[in-house]
Amino acid sequence: MAASPSTARVINDRLALQFLQDEGPLTAGQLKAMTGLSRPTVADLVDRLQVSGLVRIVGEAGAQRRGPNARLYGIVADRAHLAALDIRTQGVSLVVADLLGATLAEASLPIGDDTATESAVERAAALLERTVRDAGATRLHSVGVGVPGLIDPATGELRTVRGLPAWHRRLVAALQERLSARVVLENETNLAAVAEQRAGAARDRDTFVFVWLGHGVGAGVFLDGRLRRGAAGGAGEIGFLPVPGTGGLPSAVECGGGFHTLVGAEGIRRLAAEHGLPVPGGDGPGAAAAMASVVAGVVASGGGGAAGFLDELAQRISLGAAAVTAVLDPGCVVLGGELGLAGGAALAERVESRLAGLTPMATQVRPGELGGSAVLRGALLIARDHAQDDLFGPGAA
Structure with missing residues (x-):
C-alpha cells in the first residue's frame, strides 16, 4: 500500500535530515542526488524544514554559482541541547553539546568514598546544572x-546492584526530578559499545561484541546493527561466566x-606479580588504572622478559571470548576499558591467535579506539538519538 502524502513527507524530511546530519551542510542539488527525490519535492522539503526551524541557510557552495541550488543548508545546531554523564564509583564526568554533538562545555567531579550520599548527589546535580x-x-x-x-529494559530504571555507592541511584532520581529534559539511562559498557560502533573500532560492523576490561569485566552485544540488552538487562554480564582456571564458581550474587x-583488575594484578612485574597495591576502581599502566609499560617495552605475562593474559581473555563466540558468532570482538586500551594491538593480536x-x-x-572517552561519547550519542527522534520524527516538521 502506497504511503499517504503526509507520511511520504515525513519520510522524505527525515531522510534529508539524516544526510545533513551525516554529511554536513548540503545544497538542494546534493540533497536531490542523495535522496533520489525530484527537484520540486526537494524544494518543498527544504522550505518545510526552514519554516520548522530545523534547517537554515549556512552559506553557498561556491563563488562561481548563484541561485537556490548554490545555497548550503545545514541543521540548526542550537535547536536543542544535549548533556551526557559518565557516573563512576569515584566521581562524575559530563559534557554539554548542541544537536549536532559539538561540545559546548565539559566538567568533572571526584567523589570520595567518605562523601555522604546527599552531599554527593547535590554536588553532582549542581555541577550539571552549572555546566549547562x-x-x-x-x-x-x-x-x-x-x-x-x-538497566531494567521494561522500566528504564537502574536496578539495585550490590557494591555500587548509594549516591548512584539517588543521583539518577534527582536528575529526573530537577531537570525538565528527558533523562535516559544506559549501562556504561553498552554505551562504550555504541560509541565504538558509531565512531570507533567497529564502524564497519553491525554484529560484534565489545569486551570491557577494567576494574570488572562486561560486554556490549551488537547483533544485526542493534544493541541487545537481554530480558532482564543483563546481556553481556560475562564476569559471571564459569571458566576454567578460577578455582571456583560464580554465584547469583557474586562473580568471584x-x-x-x-581478567578483572585484581586478577591481572596477581598474574603480573606471578611474572615478577612491579605491581601497585590496593584494590577498588583505582586498581584498574594502576594495572593499565603496568600493561601499557609491558607493551611499550615490546614484551621482552614480560612477554609471558602478555601471552597468559591473552589466553585468559580468549577463554571468555571463546564462550561468547560459541553462542553468538559475532565475527569481531573489540577490547576496551582501561586494560583493553593499555594492551592495544599487541594484546588484541595475541587474543585473536589464541581464540583461533x-x-x-x-x-x-x-x-x-576511543579509550576512556567511550562511555561519555556513547551517552551523548543516545541523548542525540532521542532528541532527533522527537525533533525529526512525525510531526516535527
Whole structure:
C-alpha cells in the first residue's frame, strides 16, 4: 500500500535530515542526488524544514554559482541541547553539546568514598546544572547517563546492584526530578559499545561484541546493527561466566569464581606479580588504572622478559571470548576499558591467535579506539538519538 502524502513527507524530511546530519551542510542539488527525490519535492522539503526551524541557510557552495541550488543548508545546531554523564564509583564526568554533538562545555567531579550520599548527589546535580548554564544551553532536551549497573529494559530504571555507592541511584532520581529534559539511562559498557560502533573500532560492523576490561569485566552485544540488552538487562554480564582456571564458581550474587576472577583488575594484578612485574597495591576502581599502566609499560617495552605475562593474559581473555563466540558468532570482538586500551594491538593480536585455536568460527579481535572517552561519547550519542527522534520524527516538521 502506497504511503499517504503526509507520511511520504515525513519520510522524505527525515531522510534529508539524516544526510545533513551525516554529511554536513548540503545544497538542494546534493540533497536531490542523495535522496533520489525530484527537484520540486526537494524544494518543498527544504522550505518545510526552514519554516520548522530545523534547517537554515549556512552559506553557498561556491563563488562561481548563484541561485537556490548554490545555497548550503545545514541543521540548526542550537535547536536543542544535549548533556551526557559518565557516573563512576569515584566521581562524575559530563559534557554539554548542541544537536549536532559539538561540545559546548565539559566538567568533572571526584567523589570520595567518605562523601555522604546527599552531599554527593547535590554536588553532582549542581555541577550539571552549572555546566549547562555556563554553556548557554537554554534548550536542554535530552541527558544520556552511563551507569555501572543493570538497566531494567521494561522500566528504564537502574536496578539495585550490590557494591555500587548509594549516591548512584539517588543521583539518577534527582536528575529526573530537577531537570525538565528527558533523562535516559544506559549501562556504561553498552554505551562504550555504541560509541565504538558509531565512531570507533567497529564502524564497519553491525554484529560484534565489545569486551570491557577494567576494574570488572562486561560486554556490549551488537547483533544485526542493534544493541541487545537481554530480558532482564543483563546481556553481556560475562564476569559471571564459569571458566576454567578460577578455582571456583560464580554465584547469583557474586562473580568471584567466574571470568571476572581471571581478567578483572585484581586478577591481572596477581598474574603480573606471578611474572615478577612491579605491581601497585590496593584494590577498588583505582586498581584498574594502576594495572593499565603496568600493561601499557609491558607493551611499550615490546614484551621482552614480560612477554609471558602478555601471552597468559591473552589466553585468559580468549577463554571468555571463546564462550561468547560459541553462542553468538559475532565475527569481531573489540577490547576496551582501561586494560583493553593499555594492551592495544599487541594484546588484541595475541587474543585473536589464541581464540583461533578455541573456536572454528573466524573471529577478528580489535583494540578499541576511543579509550576512556567511550562511555561519555556513547551517552551523548543516545541523548542525540532521542532528541532527533522527537525533533525529526512525525510531526516535527
